[in-house]
Amino acid sequence: MRIMITLLSLFLMAQQQSFAVTCTWIGGTNNDWNTAANWSTGTVPTSADDVIINAFGSQVNIFSSASGSCNNLTKGGFISNLIVAPGGTLKVLGNLTYNGGVFSGDVSMVGSNLQQVLGSSPLTLNNLTISNPQGVLMSGNDIKLSGTLSLNGPIYTNGRLLEVAAISGGSPTAFVVTGDNLGSASSSGGLAITLNSGGAASFPVGPTLSNYAAVKIVNTAGPAETFTVAVVNSGISQDAVKCTWTIDENTAGGNTAIITLQWDQGSEGGTFNRTACSVYKVSGSSIVYTGYTPQVSAASSVGANAWAQTLSGVTSFSEWTVNNNTGVLPITLLRFAVERTEAQKALITWAVDAYSNPAYFEVEKSRDGLSFAPSRKVFAQEETSYQVEMPLDQWFSYYRLKMVDTEGKITYSKVQAIDGVGIDRIQVFPNPCSSCNQLNIVTSEAGIYHLNWNDQSGRSRFSKKMWLEKGVNPLSLSTYPLLSGFYFLSTIDSNGKHSVLKLLVE
Template sequence: MTGSDYRCTVTNGLGSTSSSAGILTVNATPVAQTSSQSIVQCSSQPTGSALASNASLNYQWQASTDNGSSWNNITDGAVYTGTTTYTLTWNVALSLNGNQYRFIVTDPTSGCTATSTGVDILYIVGTPTPLVSISPVSANICPGANATFSIVDSTTLTYQWQYSTNNGATWTNTTDGSLYTGSTTDALSITGATAAAVARYHVIRSETQHGLTCSSASTFAPLALKTNASVGVQPVDATACAGTNATFHITATGSTPFAYQWQTDNGTSPSVWTNVGTSSSTLTDASVTTTMDGYHYQVLVTGACGPQLTSNTVTLHVKSSGVWLGGTSTAWEQAANWCGGVPVQTTNVVIPPSPTAPFQPTISSTTGTAYSTALNVQSGAVLTISGGSTSMLGPFSIVGTVAYTAAGSQNVLPADHGNLTIGGSGTKILQTNTGIVGTLNLGGTATLVTGNNLLTMYAGGNNSITGIVGMPTAATSWVVTGNGNSGAGNTGLGGLKIRQLGTNTGFFVIPVGPTPASYAPAEIYNPGATNDFTVAVNDQPMPGGPLNATVAHTWFISAANPGASGIYVAFQWNASDQPSSFNPASASIIRGNGTYAVEEGMNFSASGSNPYWMEEGPFSTVSQFSVATSTLVVLPVKLLSFTGHWLENGTAGLTWSTPADFEARNFIVQRSGDGSNFDNIATVPAGLGGSSYSFVDMHPNANNSYRLQLTDADGTITYSKVVVLTDAAAADQATLAPSVTETGASNLHVTLGRETDLQYSISDLSGHVLSHFSVHLPKGSNTLPLDLSRVSRGLYFVRLTSDDGFNKVLTLVKK
């Protein structure tokens, strides 16, 4: 109808008339809500709202509290805001539950209005009260124990327990299983708690209405896990002097409280335990007696959690007077270091090792005189005597070490020692024959003076003496075989005995000297059966040695088993020991019988230069030794015969005889390949009285010349006639030249009757092959160089073999 024209015609008795035309306009009614809907909110929400359809219109919101029977305009205030706007907002309250809302909409242009026929029905669901507390408010349980958290709630709510391991920053639902049960009830049970159960716990309580669930969390309750009891520090052995208190202590760790029960076996080692003491972590035995020495103790510990614990078994050591404690210092004279105070003349002294005695005792100049009756230095213990003096009657048991380190003369305690150390300066003097079971330690500038006594190293040559090096070398500390003075009656006394020298001990240095001012060591290498050797040295030339040509030392060597000798020896001397006619460039080791020189080694140049040294061997007899220039001083020699001949095995045999008045030391056998240049190849000892002699050259050449070197009483050297053996058909031969080498260089001379393939090797005493060679050699004389420069001093074997039966073993000594 909009746009139609309308007019009015008026008629009366007089007639009619029409009005002006007017146009009809019909305005649209505003659109209002026609369908109803529900709005559901939790009471814990602060506000709610309803929306109209067009924000450009004017509104008046109405509410019905009687299910739509009556409606009233609502106004802005404490409950509502926006009552005349597009959006109605309310503050949520349970009192609004069930209210219905509609609006009257007005078009401000046309003034047309409409009332919504659809309504908003508001439902407020009550959120569970958030202040519910958990019981217990916290739990602290043992590992593996159970705990339950619960709430008291009479409502018909639903529940979900949660835990947080980050102090409530995030929460995770519990689920029923081995650890949790009751996760959706009002009580959560935790079974067999482990570290994984340590957390905060709360419960979510929920109410669900009109399809909406409203929830709130309870306060939280923490679960902590205690620690099982354990032993942090075990008790340790206790040492106490008789009449004092002994204390044992244990440190337990874990959750408190702890209960303790100490026990002892009363010396039954330990078979029957008896409860003693209090329930403290410390047990104190008051006024212990020596009868309690060896008692064992243990403690039973019970903590808040975990099984009962049993400590390690410990021992009570009760010391009588005279036992060194060493808990304060090293001072012998300090009473606190001893059981029963500083020892007196009647005290039996016992010195245990560290850590039983943390500080080891020292007798010093501040001590004065150290007294005792018996002295027991236990294994591992060290008694140092750096000054003062001792008055100890014995008996002695020195299994450990005594160190004599004073700056001056000291008497060595008259007993065998486990280990004996000398240091400081001055002389340390043996009072009796003394054995050392372990090690002799030489140090400082001190010397150990034997007097007429024998110092025996029971441990033999295996590192039994420290503080020495090989020859030639100077030394500051050694064993003086004498009384400390010089001269014939004062030196060469007593001796140093080394037990069990054999191939495994190698070249062993015997650190001896005749006086505190003279060091003249010997060296022994025994390639044969293990033997004990005693060595002493004086400051006199050997009787029977060449006049003015023998060094001013005689070394006395004896063997426990003389028949098992065959040793190599070396001796060291200084330039001041050399007389006017001695020449170190032409010298040899000589052996005497106390009257005459009866054996001489090969003549060669001494090694070193102040000190000098020389080595030779093997010697089948040991007695007196020295070093001399020229040859032996013996009686004039006259040969009755001297002949030579080939033997069936290809060796050369020499025989000679002497008259009945013959008296000398030995014969030097010489050999030459050209009849002009002779080399010493052997020394044959001579006997007293007329006799016949023989020598077999095991390694002759195809052509050989032999002679004997003889010496007259005035020192004139003469020679026997030359015996020549020539035989082109002689057996295959092999020799070493030289057979004793200082540099390690030698030559292997091989003479063959035919062309052959030869194998030769070098091995040590243990049979270890150092090198092996295979060569093809022509008939005749052949020279093969050998190099031992890289091996240590010792005895080596050169073995030769061929496929056609040639076998020979040669001995090579590297000095």
């Protein structure tokens, strides 16, 4: 009987020792975390105990070379301080809730189940170590570290901003997941690091725990800049890596960088070819071809089934992906117009679509509509609309736009024309012509015109009444063949104004 009572006593003592308790800071003795009298339980918290620090005017210190540990930690509002001195460490096995006040020093998240950082205030620490293989979820506000983030497990930013001065570790099983623990990625928030001019940093990030997609940035020129990186799973096409990286700078402009994007083989689209690919800028679900030249090459192997591609000379930051060398999209001209201004100038305007990839444009000019010469060169910019103003000549002038893409391919616009100062308001080109199956009638005003062709003996070859638009109007002469010689085009517009033009057929 005595043996049974003893065994029962030992069992009850063991059970009592294993029960977690809530330790509330009351202070009054000193500021030392490791002084038992400072806690409501009369004992120093263990890793099984929950801790609440919320006493008015209290300051809790974990001194250098000392350590503290707890399960869940709740740090109250701006009425209490928790300071972990350099060389000291606070180990948290459960959730950390921060609602304001001073909280500084080194913290290690060492649980075995998913932990959360909660609270209503941004958390500012020195060093943060993630030693939980299940990870830490940012469910409260942003986190900013003046020291180092050490990664021995994942941390989920969950749409929040995690800003660090330095980072250590980082691997396909321990990195910054710019999403949540349920597999939902986010392009907001992310991992932020400040780079001095000439500085470089690796951003061990990925959209989900199963997809490591690290980034390296080298700030080759410009001032110190804070770069923020996030990744989502969103393939542009089967020719692309199924990741979109968002890279932002705190202050737009002024920096030039080299960016390197990494991915695993499982993230490649079905027709992606890593032997000829480039980093491309992305807008929504489309690749942007303007503003820079793709640098096509084979991707580099950076580990087991892991690859990377680099783009240098980056001066503006947005969304990026890696895509096959599918060729530069053709320049799509949306508008090309030539107008006469009240100041007797020729205003030339044009617009291309956002997916065109021009290197530069040349406005070309001609007096006869046949021989064109460069008149004004305009280099491509980020915008899609352009305009130039040029002096107005004393004669009819013909204009066209030469468009050169980043691969050197050349395309031309249709010809536009305007009249000069004090001349006839209708012209014809080409003149002379060698094969006059089609001519172009140029008018300065739209309207109904009566056209009459006469040969040099005065005989009418044909007569036609037709509507002519302002500018260039094609006129087919296939049913009115003209033999070699001089012809005269007599026109009468809707206002009764009469013009006679001379045409040479060679």
